[in-house]
Amino acid sequence: MTGSARLGRCARHLLAGVRTSERDQQDLLAAVDRFKARLVRLLYDQPAARTRLAGVRHHLLDVEVVPAPARPWPRPSRRYAGTARIRIYDYDADLLLEFFLELPSGRLTAVTGRVRARPPLARSEVAEALDLLRAADRLGPLAEAGRCVLVPRVSRAAVTAGHPRWGHRLYTFFFWSATDRPVRLGQASVDLSAREVVGVREAEAVGRWEIRP
Known part of the structure; x- marks a missing residue:
């Protein structure tokens, strides 16, 4: 069976609720990503x-x-x-x-x-926000992957008419410990429209985690 035929079968099985191998699923996702990348190139043409x-x-x-x-x-x-x-x-x-x-x-x-x-934040936007926080040296170990759970929410300023940042792609990221009983560690607001960190503050006692304002 050719690669394209195998991926087609995998897609049909997934749509029908039939279990497929992890390798087939990963190959199908990679093929979809390549197809989407081609569409984006067509758009820029x-x-x-x-x-x-x-x-x-x-x-x-x-x-x-x-x-x-x-x-x-x-x-x-x-x-x-x-x-x-x-x-x-x-x-x-x-x-x-x-x-x-x-x-x-x-x-x-x-x-x-x-x-x-x-619209909801894309994963790449979340990564961009974390890059801005790292570049500003505002979060320290909180920004390390796998050390905490990140929950983004639209910031109040972004939805308040008359505020200078009204309508901006402004989100507050809440950091929680990746433990059985999550503890809120802190929060940071990032304005993706202006590409700047708006503020970082400690939410609770954070133990060995350190958040500098």
């Missing part, structure tokens, strides 16, 4: 997309493929069926952008934008 994103600090959130229905679908809500939806956050304008690529041609068919949509 589009002149309209390059013009819209030129000089704009932005971040890729996710790529979703909307399959075409097996039979004609009259509802207008399915007008993007048979496309790939690529969501990108424009930090400069605090705007969620959605680019729609027609499959399989890869032609850009639509671009939509929503102000202050606040």
Whole structure:
């Protein structure tokens, strides 16, 4: 059986709820990631997309493929069926952008934008926030992977009309000990729109963990 046939069988089994080997699952996820990366490259090949994103600090959130229905679908809500939806956050304008690529041609068919949509943080954004905290030397050992549990929440300033950071990609990260009885260790606010650490403070007695304000 060829590699593509094996991955196709694995995908069918997963959709049907049939258990597959860990190796097959990992190979399928890797193939999906490669396919999504190709779609992102196709997007950046589009002149309209390059013009819209030129000089704009932005971040890729996710790529979703909307399959075409097996039979004609009259509802207008399915007008993007048979496309790939690529969501990108424009930090400069605090705007969620959605680019729609027609499959399989890869032609850009639509671009939509929503102000202050606040989609969930992507893993890469969490990693970026931790990098900013490390660069600012604000968390010390709390930022080490596997040493704590991280819970992000939208900061109050981001949803308070009139606040200078209203609408920003501003999140507060709560750090909890990775123990049977988690203890809240501290919290840090990071403004991804402005690429800066807003504040870090101790939440409770933290034992050997040290959080410097």
